[in-house]
Amino acid sequence: MAAPAEIVGLPEPPPPPQPVLTYLRFLRRAIVLAFSGTWRFYAWMTVLTAIALVGLNAWGHQLLHGMQVTGMSDHVSWGLYIANFTFAVGLAAGAAMMVIPAYLYKDHDMHDVVIIGELLAIAAIVVCLGFIVADMGRPERMWHVVPGIGRFHWPVSMLTWDVLVLNGYLLLNLHIAGYLMYMRYLGKVPRRRWYLPFVFVSVFWAISIHTVTAFLYQGLGGRPFWNSALLAPRFLATAFISGPAFVIVLLEVVRWRGGLKFSDGPTQLLARIMRITVLLNLFMLGSELFTALYSGGAHGSAVRYLFFGSHGKHALVPYIWTAVGLNIASAILLHLPRSRTHKRWLLAACSCAFLGVYLEKGMGLIIPGFVPSTLHEVVEYTPTITEWKITAGIWALGLLVLTVALNVGLAVWSGRVRDSTRPPERAAA
Amino acid sequence: MRFLLVAFVVLGCQRDRREPVRPPPGAPIGTVEIHQPERLTSIATTEVDALGRPIRVACVTCHSLRKPTRLPSSTAELDEFHQGLKFAHGTMSCGSCHVVGDQRSLRRADGSLVDMRDAIVLCRQCHGPQARDYDHGAHGGMAGHWDLSVGGRTRNHCVDCHDPHVPAFQPSLPVLPPRDLGIARPTGAQ
């Protein structure tokens, strides 16, 4: 092919743009995209912002007056915040469920939508970090955790491992999603060495974030409800229920909103995965119940409190039975043949599964760890309005991040938004 | 390598500690004093002073004027003075410890006399295990220093806690229970 300059009359090709300027232009377009949409988009974002601001105000209230505004006490010293944190870590880990088939098994249908999973992971980690900050008694001392300028009690404290893996997972996903999106924007083929190793690491890293979070609780000998080898496997099983459930619903939302064409393959694959993990979770639940109730004694007093009440206190009993019911319902719904053909049944199953895992992992895991207390006192815990406001605010923040990320991400991924100053690269054969 | 060096400097840096507080060698050893309960030399009347404290009368105030000739065989016989005195100390009688005509002394099991203020000697005669524990600091309250090379301490006398006539600890109301956050009180106080 002759060089363009040799053809008479054509102008010189423009000089290649500087990379930094191009990136800044991309960011600017992304920001503009983040604030553009239909009236439905604005309404959604306004509602989310309002909820987030209510949460911010409530958090300020908590900072000023101390954590006495929560329902926590020296007996139940972790509550709604840590419960939601644990669940959100599972959600972030579950997003890896899309990465494994897309890259390890070269599922091309999944490859089209894997960006959604990565953006969900980013939003979920933001939610996790939000709950950690909300639960801290002195958040202005957060710098104490930074290795080098603070005192980082690694490797002995599991919390330091959690700090490393959560922030590392965030950076990994930011890099992978950011790199792939930017390459798509530029019309270039992504260089394998800049994303493929990170993708493989992120699969193992996703498993590690939830394992480390489980080890936080598992390693405490003084809390027999948590001090069980089954906690980490159970965490992973529930992560791979809540993650895919949310992604299936998210995919339907994306399909409804338009902007990206993709087949039903990813949804069916995620549903297939869920069919296994819901049964696994129920099996592990049965195993825990047997261990606690068959041998009896003080070892099972937390389980007795959770499922049947103890010493006249039974605040958690309705929650856990609802959670178990929802988990069983989702298992039944997922295994009905109708869920493969009728989307509504599948979405109902996903909602049941998501809510069931949320209840079970939140109130059903953290609170019973503290009841009875280490001196065998039964002191109950009820979250206050302030706690609910802060919790809602942080979830709203996560949804804000997710909406913005998807808005930008899908626009770029589908090719609607690209750098028009350069021709698209042809992928190597 | 550099990181290790920095880490060593940052983590290994401890400020110079002051010399810990220890007395110089040959410092005087703190003394162990045994508290002298008022009960051994005086008795409380039913009258109270301006600050609400019961007025105490020394034993000799009355017993220098009146000398009883015999000891009662039971507390029911006390109809003139020391009325209402309860007694529940095994199968002993008044004469096991008290001496007729000498209200400043007590008698040991072999009949020899000790001063009222040394009443501990009598307790030790029978209550060997408690005496042994007391000597080793495992029985009876104390206040002061654990480190006798720094200061002294005051020990409770047996009679500070145990009424010699009714030595068993009488039930009394404890300090109020904890009302930390999260515990619902029946009165609803929070």
Place this chain on the structure above:
Amino acid sequence: MKRRVALKVVGATLGAGAVAYAGAPVAEWAAGLSLDDTLRQHYKVLTEDELAQILRRHEDETKKLHGVDVHIEDIPAQDGVSFGYALNLSACIGCRKCAEACHQENNHDRRTNNSYIRVLEMEQGSFDMERGNVDYDHAVPAPGKYYMPVQCHQCDDAPCVKVCPVEATWKEKDGIVVVDYNWCIGCRYCEAACPYHARRFNWQPPEIPAEEINPQQGYLSNRIRPQGVVEKCTFCLHRTRRGLLPACLEACPTGARVFGNLLDPKSEIRWVLEHKRVYVLKEELGTRPRFFYFFDE
């Protein structure tokens, strides 16, 4: 197009206003933070001069806040001293005077009647704490019961020290596990890890009437703690490192408590450990406590 831009500008302005309004308490909190407190280094790396300045600053703050002159010291651990504590369950009558003395000595919050010591009323013949009761409010000692006070055991293999992410709590040379109240980030992982319910969190700033404040204070022990940090029994190190008995022991009317230096073969605590059948709580957890329980016979 212009209407859209105008709407966006209006929306952004309203949004900024809403953020300012909603975030006002956060701004108020941030304004109330002191730079010295936020940037202070860990206790172990403070120099002598810095520590002296900090102690004076805390004394001034206490004077300003509560109107009381206090004396805050930092007493290092002594060589050749390793503390141990024993409790005679035959002698304890459950009067809770130890808990009350701790409450007063350590400048605890008055509203919650907080104390590091919790006394359990147990059934005679059973060690099962599930059958124990902390709320008893009747004459003691009640028949058929015995009383077991529980406080921090200053464990040799303390789970709380293991789990702290910022090393805000550590074990000193004389065996006491201490907390740097200005380094603690308030995550309460140590409170979850402790098997003995020994740790307390400051859910609010402590409220103490000025006349009840104990002016003899230690930097690592009973100075008035801020909200949002964890605290625990320190065996009254501001007293015991000066050779005095801890406040709970002095308050005990029956002498059920025995305290001393485990390294001194002639100490009372050594005699108890050698001549009484002592045991520790939850020994199977491997925490190796320094607080021993024994019965007389």
